[in-house]
Amino acid sequence: MTKYVEELIAIIRGNLSREELIDRLFDYHDNDIAEALELLTAEERKRLYSALGAERVAEIFAYLDDGDIYLRELSLKQQAKVISEMDSDDAVDILEEMDDDSKCKILGMLDKEASEDVKLLLSYDEDEIGSYMTTNFILIHNDLTVREAMRELVRQAGENDNISTIYVVDQQEQYYGAIELQDLIIAREHIELEDLISRSYPYVMDHEKISECIEKIKDYAEDSIPVLLEDRSIGGIITAQDIVEVVDDEMGDDYAKLAGLTAEEDLNETTGESIRKRLPWLVILLFLGMVVSAVVGVFESVVAVLPIVMCFQSLILDMAGNVGTQSLAVTIRVLMDENLTTGQKVKLMLKEMKIGFFNGVILAVMALVFLGAYIHLFKGFDLGYSLMISACVGVSLVGAMVVSSLVGTLTPIFFKKVGVDPAVASGPLITTINDLVAIVVYYGLVAVVLIDMFHLA
Amino acid sequence: MTKYVEELIAIIRGNLSREELIDRLFDYHDNDIAEALELLTAEERKRLYSALGAERVAEIFAYLDDGDIYLRELSLKQQAKVISEMDSDDAVDILEEMDDDSKCKILGMLDKEASEDVKLLLSYDEDEIGSYMTTNFILIHNDLTVREAMRELVRQAGENDNISTIYVVDQQEQYYGAIELQDLIIAREHIELEDLISRSYPYVMDHEKISECIEKIKDYAEDSIPVLLEDRSIGGIITAQDIVEVVDDEMGDDYAKLAGLTAEEDLNETTGESIRKRLPWLVILLFLGMVVSAVVGVFESVVAVLPIVMCFQSLILDMAGNVGTQSLAVTIRVLMDENLTTGQKVKLMLKEMKIGFFNGVILAVMALVFLGAYIHLFKGFDLGYSLMISACVGVSLVGAMVVSSLVGTLTPIFFKKVGVDPAVASGPLITTINDLVAIVVYYGLVAVVLIDMFHLA
The missing domain is CATH 1.25.60.10 (MgtE N-terminal domain-like)
Known part of the structure; x- marks a missing residue:
């Protein structure tokens, strides 16, 4: 307080x-x-x-x-x-x-x-910019003199708070431009009003999607921006306070979705509401998890003959998941901020894969050394065999991380292309694909190299 | 374009x-x-x-x-x-x-x-609100008349853009209040300037932490808010455009941290920069993952005698992770938005646990039915044994989800208490604790109930 x-x-x-x-x-x-x-x-x-x-x-x-x-x-x-x-x-x-x-x-x-x-x-739909506008603004015609404009401002200022930009329409009530109050205040009387009007002042159309115009609005960094209706008359304005609200809402939404929440929650929500909000994703994730379980089941015989390898499953899956989430988060933000050309998308994809590969190699070397030592010292395997097992973990790490980066980048791009919100749909799908790839690579490698080739069981 | x-x-x-x-x-x-x-x-x-x-x-x-x-x-x-x-x-x-x-x-x-x-x-440090302020604002003394104030405004408006609020200081140059330009413009000449000055106009101190004052600033929804220096003179103002920038930066940061990125990245960053930004977390996660692996290793003998149970490990760990992330994300936002009393924290904790429990029970029932059928039909176990195995998965799911909710809520509260950014530190710790708890509960249950009690091997 x-x-x-x-x-x-x-x-x-x-x-x-x-x-x-x-x-x-x-x-x-x-x-x-x-x-x-x-x-x-x-x-x-x-x-x-x-x-x-x-x-x-x-x-x-x-x-x-x-x-x-x-x-x-x-x-x-x-x-x-x-x-x-x-x-x-x-x-x-x-x-x-x-x-x-x-x-x-x-x-x-x-x-x-x-x-x-x-x-x-x-x-307006709640994702249209028109739903955020206020109709509280100063409006004058373009045929006034500076003195008349000032008088009109004083008259309208009694009822309207947003006075720092004055909007101008022509005789057909169509948007003509805007005047900064500052310029009007310091203008000398003999100046033409036309000279004060910025004809290229930015505007948005009322039905534009918020996610598509918010970056543009932010970039202009104005106190307010007019919202035009279909007939090009001014329906309202978006003030800087509205922009704060929009940015806050949009980013809060992205944040919540990344965490697997369907919407932002607050302290005052009832437990029931929260359960209902969170359950749908969890159910989807449960069934996707069952699919992964079934694939692990295919490798049951591998684990039965060499149980030590199952110790490192969680490590590989977790790391693939972490890397995938990083790529996903970066891609979603980039997709939201800019309209990418195909060339840029391919570049982003290659970059993410490179990052995944190099980070994977560094981590794989660490895993080789530390896990090899662990298996040798605590699990009683020969040093050679220990290193072979930890090498399998390392190679799987690199493979899983490259694939995860790729999937983490491609999935949101794909969903955006088909018009599905990438922030919502990407998470569960990516986790599942990454889990599956990591499991097949790891246990496949163990089965072929350790068991079939070296008969390590 | x-x-x-x-x-x-x-x-x-x-x-x-x-x-x-x-x-x-x-x-x-x-x-x-x-x-x-x-x-x-x-x-x-x-x-x-x-x-x-x-x-x-x-x-x-x-x-x-x-x-x-x-x-x-x-x-x-x-x-x-x-x-x-x-x-x-x-x-x-x-x-x-x-x-x-x-x-x-x-x-x-x-x-x-x-x-x-x-x-x-x-x-200023970059997390202090002073680092965002602009020194471009209109400043007048409180002993002017309305006419003098207007003249002063016109004089200063030539150089300063942020004119919609006029700031007032007393004879000692200390902050006295603010005047809405609108009120000055429509004021009649005989009115005292004092009557136009809002003495309770909000302000912030220059060294306040952004994370601690941004909610307050947003709530006031003003065009600008003054930033006072230690001697209570006005150092600058925070404009609504600055607020947009701050909100965007702060939330972008939260978002990035939730995804395990140390900072927001953009398209123009080099691959090397991105690798350096992401590697530290991945190394920490790798070593925490090794700890988890070692604990799984303890249960190697359980898996050796009943390999089927390892199929469901990833399912339980993933679900615990999902629930933990949901609780974490909600708690971090709530902690950022409001200063909670101990009572509210306990309430939040209980609520999250309740959500975890009820969602867990619903998912456990689904797991019992679907996994039971899967084990019976595809893995050739008796229906009774199949249901016993899937019941173990179900019970572990409920346990892991309740604990995950608790850990996901307590960890950020704890880190905030000791002054560490909860958004950074919570993620890896929570994943590790949740993984460990889930593994111990699940394999422990399998060992005691399925193997020791029912000799299912």
């Missing part, structure tokens, strides 16, 4: 008159008040809501993670009023948390402008 | 007069010009630099990933001039890419203000 939140709780519980309370709270950041809200009683909150008024409450609720719970403490009419005052993207966030019944009721009670904005945002 | 970049290349290669070139380029976004730069010849770039002038070149270079390479195309004096014109954080980014010799030379040639700012930023 920060200092400000502590102060706020003391003020709210301090039995101040309504006027004094309003006056004292005026100065605090909405985010701090939101945090304080969660620590108050329902009674205290209700008193606070009525003192602050719908507009301020709307701003504060935008900072709450589960605003719908607190919103329910208000009457339906008040709820609609608060949501009407919110930025459209925040309003949608809260509405989507509600049950369908309350959502419909409130949608019907919103004021006209808010209702239109919210319906527009709700019309 | 976007439309704008294509246009730019056509313009630059179009044999325009210098004036015409400057005029045409004026309108394009720095990021697009930066992208175009990479596609031009060195000759074309040099012509462009001289047409654009140091200030614009500085702005464009801020968008380049490897600006140091292009910067070298300029004379040392020009390099110093360009870097002097850059935002201090961008200047530091480029300087850090240079070899020490050029860096020192250029540092000595920067103008006084740039030199001070750059030295301040270089003084």
